[in-house]
Amino acid sequence: MFYTQMQAAQKGIVTDAMKVVAEKENMDVEVLRDLVAKGHVTIPCNKHHTALQPEGIGQKLRTKINVNLGTSKDCTDYEEEMKKVHHAVALGAESIMDLSTHGDTKVFRRLLTKECPVMIGTVPIYDSVIHHQKDLGELTAEDFISTIRFHAEDGVDFVTLHCGITQHTIEQIKHHKRKLNIVSRGGSLVFAWMSMTGQENPFYEYYDEILDICAEYDMTISLGDACRPGCLADATDICQIEELVRLGELTKRARERGVQVLVEGPGHVPLNQVQANMEVQQTICDGAPFYVLGPLVTDIAPGYDHITAAIGGAVAAMHGAAFLCYVTPAEHLALPDENDVKEGIMAFKIAAHAADIAKGIPNARDRDDRMAEARQKLDWEAQYAVALDPEKARRIRESRAPEEGHKEACSMCGKFCAVRSINKALEGEKIDIL
């Protein structure tokens, strides 16, 4: 008998995955098991993803970050793309979403679940077109469902499915006149398919069949938010919250079937609405782990959206978001290059870490304390060692050498270095500035 992590947890069984996660989080495994049983922690771990070193996502755990990669018309070299994956993992990504939209997508997907130790997510609707070699309007409900099954068999740990919109959403979107309607890629495809065919959303209509597939492989459903706001003006509106209510209902149905879920969230949200968004999701979805894209707290900064999103992401995670999808400087503009990927990961490692300290994850601040101690001693090697990006820190300092005679400081303050002054003062030494 195969059990999902949730089913096992509900039966009081501690799985190997739970042991690994509890160890990583330095947490009692029975506490973790209870959280998994309730659906407050999700451990995405498809039974076919044998290379996986599992991570938990949810309450009381460190905030995790996801990195989007995948083949596109511009990049169909699988080995090259795998290098990016390994680089992202080395930089601290706990999850990779394979958003491939070109070429033989299963080759790359299987390479991922064979080699990649972090959880793998996909958005099967992207792949339906490619997999079945039919254009959107020609695809049938069965085609969509069979793509989900292929992804489950290939070992995908979680799939984003836009189950929460219906034919009624078409009316809602037309009626409420949002500035940006739908900006979710997968959501827009479901919407367009419903518009073209006049049929109900297959991801909603055949949800029970989807749950059966997910239960068979312990593939987590990441309930996509098709109506996530694409600009501040659309945030927390009727379309968004109506879908969230349905995601709450679908969360319950998944739990009844023993299927693990994540719930996806905004998007673009004014900073003062972020906390409310997190709280509403947590109540409506009964503590299911919230997976947010950003949120971006302004629309005006293309080229810097890793920053606009890290601001929102940090605040979201402080108020309960468990999983942050990174955003790069290329967001809204182009496919991110290698440097963009790194900038995005760094910004989101910062957001997640700042939130972990804020939400009181035990020992989250230890590394900061080590940095403070290294700074107090003006021990630069110790500072680099504990830095998020030792190479960049070293490069900046060494590119602009400190003044002669003040090598212990840096060129920002030179002989005015506060740490140097205060250390001397506390030791009763004379301070020479001139």
Place this chain on the structure above:
Amino acid sequence: MFYTQMQAAQKGIVTDAMKVVAEKENMDVEVLRDLVAKGHVTIPCNKHHTALQPEGIGQKLRTKINVNLGTSKDCTDYEEEMKKVHHAVALGAESIMDLSTHGDTKVFRRLLTKECPVMIGTVPIYDSVIHHQKDLGELTAEDFISTIRFHAEDGVDFVTLHCGITQHTIEQIKHHKRKLNIVSRGGSLVFAWMSMTGQENPFYEYYDEILDICAEYDMTISLGDACRPGCLADATDICQIEELVRLGELTKRARERGVQVLVEGPGHVPLNQVQANMEVQQTICDGAPFYVLGPLVTDIAPGYDHITAAIGGAVAAMHGAAFLCYVTPAEHLALPDENDVKEGIMAFKIAAHAADIAKGIPNARDRDDRMAEARQKLDWEAQYAVALDPEKARRIRESRAPEEGHKEACSMCGKFCAVRSINKALEGEKIDIL
């Protein structure tokens, strides 16, 4: 009879500076006058800074940002440094702090107040050493005060003075065993001077004389926070809050003399403590404009501290901080170069703007709405036009051209572009993806 802005406001006089500020903020000038009278808005505008186009800082106004520049041993070319100043102003800095620590500082200072249209701040204690050509221990209280007078005469709009620490602080710092003691440069010099001479802090002891100088020129005092936390572990501790209490007392004394003040704040603060810090300051200092450095929400990211600080800065400003001092990627490592300055300014324009939307500044979201409308139309030129950094946005998109046949989208999504799909769906058009 010369009145400071505060004195004028209290007498019911609407000054030219108030008119300019009210116009910029699209606000009733009587409302502004009342805020200035109460000290809830400060308009730093030294009567000798003739090139100034004044800005207000405080309640109900847009959040302003400051950029630190100045000559150092590495850069004593005044014309070169002025280029950086003009570049910073063009990028949106509302204030320049001249932190020069080398060369003939008055040449650059006078150049600034002669040419620069934004408010100019300084930290006179840095300059005391240079101006009087005496090392720190040899300087007298009179030397410090006379430096303040020189800066006032040169047209400086606001001066950071560390008036809030006393001989008692030396005991506090020794007793409470902070991880990083004092990280404020000016604060550490005052501390060291007090330690070496055994005398009371002259900026505290001769505060009335300083107020007289400030009143004479309408130079604003920015009450420096010597004990601002330099790491998360030291945040919101006894040393910080004890000094804040004294800054509250000094704020009252300044107001009684008709002198405008800003109050400086942290520093390094865990994200969950930022709101409380803002609220405590606003109550203790009775609504005086709060000028914060960051705050940085983690210590572990040298090389990315513009991001760690923009997160804290956005949240601080949402909760009431009125003035943000920018932080660059070179913070803690080196003197920022031109690119660092730009990155820092962009991060802080984002933080300030996101906060302005969050705190309900009228029309703050207009620009975001224009971006949303341009995105809905896939009008790239309109997007660049409204972007914070049009050049970078254009460069990223154009460096990675979209797919052939989908020139209206970008290379991130290509034919999967959600905006394209939804626009076609809403117009009843067929969507081709394959």
